[in-house]
Amino acid sequence: MNVGFVGLGNVGSKLAGSLLRNAHELTVFDLDALKVEEFVALGARRAHDAAALMRDNDVVITCLPSPEVCRATVAEMLPEVRSGKTWMEMSTTDVRVMKTLAQKVQAAGGSVVECPVSGGCHRADTGNISIFAGCDRASFERVLPLLTTLGRRVLHTGEIGTASVLKVMTNYLATANLLSISEALVTMKAAGMDMNTTYEAIKISSGTSFVHETESQVILNGSRDISFTMDLVKKDIGLFQQIAEDAGVPLEISRLMVSIFDDAIAKFGPRELSPNIIKRLEQATGLSILAPGFPAQLTDEEPEEQGYEVVPTGRATALAAE
Known part of the structure; x- marks a missing residue:
């Protein structure tokens, strides 16, 4: 065809x-x-x-x-x-x-x-x-x-309609994980932990996730480049919040996530790369969350x-x- x-x-x-x-x-x-x-x-x-x-x-x-x-x-x-x-x-x-x-x-x-x-x-x-x-x-x-x-x-x-609802849900979960990973990395840095060791500890533990094994790498590299921007994140988590409101579900974490990205967009602009949500905490603590040996961009190492x-x-x- x-x-x-x-x-x-x-x-x-x-x-x-x-x-x-x-x-x-x-x-x-x-x-x-x-x-x-x-x-x-x-x-x-x-x-x-x-x-x-x-x-x-x-x-x-x-x-x-x-x-x-x-x-x-x-x-x-x-x-x-x-x-x-x-x-x-x-x-x-x-x-x-x-x-x-x-x-x-x-x-x-x-x-x-x-x-x-x-x-x-x-x-x-x-x-x-x-x-x-x-x-x-x-x-x-x-x-x-x-x-x-x-x-x-x-x-x-x-x-x-079912695919759109499920897709928005998965983006909401990925965003929640990005925010928690950002908090974890900054907190470990502030506690004196080595960032390479921290990355590996998360990766081999119950705390790992797809987001950690991908986005944490470009965060630690400093490029923060996953070809996705804060305005698109805000759109997706806003859609998820709307689904919850339409269904009468009184969410708490979702509303906080929306407010965090509203603040980040006001500070850094809507087209800022989404992993740079960590910059809010880097600026608040004066810390730089970087480590050697991580790629600037992600590549899929699995064969097609x-x-x-x-x-x-x-x-x-x-x-x-x-």
């Missing part, structure tokens, strides 16, 4: 790269003409707008920075939607926006798959990222070959592998009996 891709940003460019690397026919569009030229040089075709991308391709994938941009892009594509067309949304977006846009695309005869990713830019770059897919089962099975090219672990989460569908724990036996 012919695939169109809108949004060649930090994550989108790497996802689109996986499609090209695996010999999919790809047409791209982005407001940044230089990014489009880079992909054309690698063998992709160029679309002049999002409408043309939908008109000329069987599947169009969007990976965009905000629900507002997603809404505008779908509005542009909508006149070209008809039976046989599929929109795949890979952004982290508002579940209400996702459902509204999906209804419009489906009313025009198209199919919709919401499929946000999780695992970081370094895993998106190798096709080893995880993907949540919210849609009907028939649509899921139709695009599964694409999903298993774009990512390694693919989870069918249920109907439209063919993706596969993940079956939720406890359901494999039931599915086998059906």
Whole structure:
């Protein structure tokens, strides 16, 4: 099938790269003409707008920075939607926006798959990222070959909206861990602990996590570069807080996290790299949280592998009996 891709940003460019690397026919569009030229040089075709991308391709994938941009892009594509067309949304977006846009695309005869990713830019770059897919089962099975090219672990989460909710939850948990890791590293430094030893102690213990084993490295290097910024974190944890409020859940940690990032954005700006949330504590203590031997950017050291569908724990036996 012919695939169109809108949004060649930090994550989108790497996802689109996986499609090209695996010999999919790809047409791209982005407001940044230089990014489009880079992909054309690698063998992709160029679309002049999002409408043309939908008109000329069987599947169009969007990976965009905000629900507002997603809404505008779908509005542009909508006149070209008809039976046989599929929109795949890979952004982290508002579940209400996702459902509204999906209804419009489906009313025009198209199919919709919401499929946000999780695992970081370094895993998106190798096709080893995880993907949540919210849609009907028939649509899921139709695009599964694409999903298993774009990512390694693919989870069918249920109907439209479920993937967006789960993706926002995972970003909330990752942010909570980033904040606790920042507090742990600064506290250990203040207590006189060696930072290399501290990193290793966390890594081999019950305190370890995906966030520690990735983001702590670029924190200690000093680059703080994971290609993700504070405004995007604020968007994601704000979406999680909204889900909780809509469900009547009186969260406490979530509200504190939002206020911490509000303070950091006021101090350092919305486009500051998200691991630099630790700068609030570095400035408050006068400490510099650095250590030798850590990389400036993350790379996925695992080889690219063919993706596969993940079956939720406890359901494999039931599915086998059906």
